[in-house]
Amino acid sequence: MTGTVSPVVAQVTAIEASLFVFVVLTALATAFARDVLAAVIVFGAYSLGMAALYTFYRAPDVAMTEAAISAGVTTILLLLTLAKTTRIDHEAVFESVNYPAAGAAGLLFAGLAVTMVDVPAVGSADAPVWSNPDVTQWYLAETYAETGVENTVMAVLAAFRGFDTFGEAVVVFAAGIAALIVLRREVFA
Helix, strand or coil, X not given: CCCCCCCCCCCCCHHHHHHHHHHHHHHHHHHHECCHHHHHHHHHHHHXXXXXXXXXXXXXXXXXXXXXXXXXXXXXXXXXXXXXXXXCCCCCCECCCCHHHHHHHHHHHHHHHHHHHHCCCCCCCCCHXXXXXXXXXXXXXXXXXXXXXXXXXXXXXXXXXXXXXXXHHHHHHHHHHHHHHHHCCCCCC
């Protein structure tokens, strides 16, 4: 058979492995922390780790959203909520482990790890976005004619992925409403 391309196995770099380890450890620390303030702070670190991972995978739009919404706005909202409520002091630092839930999470993690061998390396010519240049070139050539938007990325987000972007806008709107409720204000001012 001519024209077949053998897949390139993804090579995990030291930076990528470090980010994976950091994200997994902060996720576990968030899940098992008994102190709510500690959980909120570690969750903020987890979100920043995910933003760094998205940046490494060359998805700066997703990284900026993760950093702004999850690490920024969500952490601030949770800290404001804690400031307006009372904290219960615990002697134990971590919760006891729920073994069935930990087993289910471990199986999910193992399943995801097994599928990582099928993910093309970052920048690989075998990645779907590069292996089908007709689609990429169509977006670059026809986006303005189809949407009237000069920026191709924004056109894809706003027009071609409109339902997804609308869902993201609803989440941001709900976060803003939650902030107003926590702050007991009617408007941002």
